[in-house]
Amino acid sequence: MITAHPPLxxxxxxxxxxxxxRLAADNSAETxxxxxxxxxxxxxxxxxxxxxxALFVARRQIAEAMRQKQPLPH
Numbered sequence: 001m002i003t004a005h006p007p008l009x010x011x012x013x014x015x016x017x018x019x020x021x022r023l024a025a026d027n028s029a030e031t032x033x034x035x036x037x038x039x040x041x042x043x044x045x046x047x048x049x050x051x052x053x054a055l056f057v058a059r060r061q062i063a064e065a066m067r068q069k070q071p072l073p074h
Contacts, residue, residue, distance in 0.1 A: 004045045006065045009058040012042045016051060 019035035039051040046057040 003061045003065070004058075006062045009042075009045070009062050012038060012045070013055060013058055016042060016055065 015038045016035065019031055019038060023031045023035055039054065042054040042058060043049055043051065046054045046061070048054040048057055
């Protein structure tokens with residue numbers, strides 16, 4: 001399976017979470033549009049259809065990438 005570069009995943013996760021919090025505070029059309037755009041991008045990259053699922057998959061992909069970078073114990 002092809003996975004996105006971890007820094008891109010981290011950036012999208014942070015953007016989605018930030019926009020979710022901002023939307024809860026201001027409920028503006030601009031924030032809604034920006035969150036929809038970020039969520040769509042993350043869903044496409046993770047091959048999912050819902051933001052919560054995309055966030056879960058992205059975090060799992062980051063964790064897997066980090067595990068693969070760890071040196072093997074001697």
